Amino acid sequence: MSVTVAAAARAAQETALVVPALDRAAILVTGKDRLSWLNGLVTCELAKLGPGEAAYGLLVEKKGRIQTDLFVVQSAADRDTLVLAVPASLRDELLTTLDHYLIMEDVELALADMTFALAHGPRAGELVGLAPFAGTIDLLGTGGAVLGAPAAEKAALDARLGEAVARLDGVVADDAAWEQVRIEHGLPRFGVEVDATLYPQEASLEKLAVSFSKGCYLGQEVVYMLQERGHVKRKLVSLDLDTGAVPAEGAPVTTATGEAVGEVRSAVQGPRSGKPAAIAMVKWAFAKPGTELRVADLAARVR
Numbered sequence: 001m002s003v004t005v006a007a008a009a010r011a012a013q014e015t016a017l018v019v020p021a022l023d024r025a026a027i028l029v030t031g032k033d034r035l036s037w038l039n040g041l042v043t044c045e046l047a048k049l050g051p052g053e054a055a056y057g058l059l060v061e062k063k064g065r066i067q068t069d070l071f072v073v074q075s076a077a078d079r080d081t082l083v084l085a086v087p088a089s090l091r092d093e094l095l096t097t098l099d100h101y102l103i104m105e106d107v108e109l110a111l112a113d114m115t116f117a118l119a120h121g122p123r124a125g126e127l128v129g130l131a132p133f134a135g136t137i138d139l140l141g142t143g144g145a146v147l148g149a150p151a152a153e154k155a156a157l158d159a160r161l162g163e164a165v166a167r168l169d170g171v172v173a174d175d176a177a178w179e180q181v182r183i184e185h186g187l188p189r190f191g192v193e194v195d196a197t198l199y200p201q202e203a204s205l206e207k208l209a210v211s212f213s214k215g216c217y218l219g220q221e222v223v224y225m226l227q228e229r230g231h232v233k234r235k236l237v238s239l240d241l242d243t244g245a246v247p248a249e250g251a252p253v254t255t256a257t258g259e260a261v262g263e264v265r266s267a268v269q270g271p272r273s274g275k276p277a278a279i280a281m282v283k284w285a286f287a288k289p290g291t292e293l294r295v296a297d298l299a300a301r302v303r
């Protein structure tokens with residue numbers, strides 16, 4: 001385990017960990033109806049978004065399956081502008097999708113060349129004022145923020161963040177270190193453990209990215225019914241494993257008697273625990289915290 005990964009894990013828990021979000025690209029949303037229109041499309045609550053706050057949500061299709069995840073970030077200087085930080089590989093497709101749902105609303109969509117970073121940890125919120133587009137958001141349960149700036153300002157933003165993080169006794173880490181931290185925390189990632197075949201509940205993102213108290217949005221009825229009147233057949237779970245080799249992607253997850261109940265999607269040597277940790281897709285009946293399972297020859301427990 002490298003010092004960088006150990007330091008990143010500590011910072012995410014105790015101070016501030018900053019990670020460049022190189023896989024994110026920007027869609028700008030402007031116009032007087034921008035907030036109400038977008039709130040009717042995404043799973044997260046935007047109507048109550050305050051100054052200095054961001055939101056993490058999903059765009060799901062009519063049948064409730066995830067099309068993408070996204071961050072909604074406000075401009076600190078221009079309150080009439082929202083920025084969507086979306087997967088870069090899907091940006092053009094998503095722009096077309098969003099434009100399809102524009103009818104008579106006063107909303108304009110545009111592409112922008114921007115750079116993003118994510119901050120995690122109890123002091124991450126102190127970094128919000130360093131970026132022209134920024135807001136607090138909590139993905140790990142320890143606090144956090146998303147920060148954005150025009151791509152031309154990347155070097156300046158990186159410098160400001162580096163200086164501020166150093167003062168906070170935090171860490172700026174790369175994506176490889178972040179992967180180990182988030183997998184140990186059990187945070188699923190769109191494009192890795194999560195794809196467009198899943199419902200939010202299958203991806204275990206319903207608590208993090210879905211509001212069940214807001215008004216209607218695209219696909220809301222299916223997502224709500226799954227939550228209140230039924231359940232999915234499978235679910236991503238975090239597994240804590242006994243000391244041993246890190247299981248490979250696709251490794252079978254079984255019961256103690258050998259019944260196959262799922263498979264590993266991602267696994268790492270936990271930077272904090274020193275033991276293997278995994279994110280696995282398992283059958284619903286075996287997704288309850290505390291359930292005893294096995295991965296290869298290792299005992300595993302659902303967190």
